[in-house]
Amino acid sequence: MNFIDELKFDEKGLIPVVTQDFENNQVLMLAYANREAVEMTVEKGTVHYFSRSRNELWHKGETSGHFQHVKEMFYDCDADALLIKVIQDGAACHTGKRSCFYRNIKGEEVL
Amino acid sequence: MNFIDELKFDEKGLIPVVTQDFENNQVLMLAYANREAVEMTVEKGTVHYFSRSRNELWHKGETSGHFQHVKEMFYDCDADALLIKVIQDGAACHTGKRSCFYRNIKGEEVL
Numbered sequence: 001m002n003f004i005d006e007l008k009f010d011e012k013g014l015i016p017v018v019t020q021d022f023e024n025n026q027v028l029m030l031a032y033a034n035r036e037a038v039e040m041t042v043e044k045g046t047v048h049y050f051s052r053s054r055n056e057l058w059h060k061g062e063t064s065g066h067f068q069h070v071k072e073m074f075y076d077c078d079a080d081a082l083l084i085k086v087i088q089d090g091a092a093c094h095t096g097k098r099s100c101f102y103r104n105i106k107g108e109e110v111l
Numbered sequence: 112m113n114f115i116d117e118l119k120f121d122e123k124g125l126i127p128v129v130t131q132d133f134e135n136n137q138v139l140m141l142a143y144a145n146r147e148a149v150e151m152t153v154e155k156g157t158v159h160y161f162s163r164s165r166n167e168l169w170h171k172g173e174t175s176g177h178f179q180h181v182k183e184m185f186y187d188c189d190a191d192a193l194l195i196k197v198i199q200d201g202a203a204c205h206t207g208k209r210s211c212f213y214r215n216i217k218g219e220e221v222l
Binding site: 003016018020024025026027029030042072073074075076077078081083093094095097100101102103104105106107110 | 114131136141183192194211
């Protein structure tokens, strides 16, 4: 059975994806995928998401060149979240930061 | 300004939380918090979530003893996701596994 058939997509057809640096385990970003995005990620070997703001398939890196090359993929105990370990070209964040989680709760930029 | 005022909770009042092991950077779980859960996490120093299945505040570890002690908290560029680094007592997963992401997409239990 294909793992995609086990995944629980939400009422919008989405599943959250945590993307992690394969080399140093830094959490790079959290975004969402629909079924097509998961299929494309597996097929192409680079991470695809579903952009909720643009309402379309989003091949990460297509405009920035900052592709995410899949090394390992996991799903959680409830099958309602994905974890993808990647080799990150350039920066994961659109701000140019390596990780989107660059601010701590004091508002300090720590990365 | 309190960082909580900057967070973007979704239409259900929730924000996804990625919980990561402070010591080895393993991603332990993904769950959701509402505003109260974030406030309690900051106030108590142990991670609180909102249980979508039970529809109530969920103090992780309250029944299992597997508390998550907050070391660092971050929010992402869009302020719609949290990353919390913790010292994990026992296992993060209700299955007894250290991490909820113990299966790879081949269905193999890898952790």
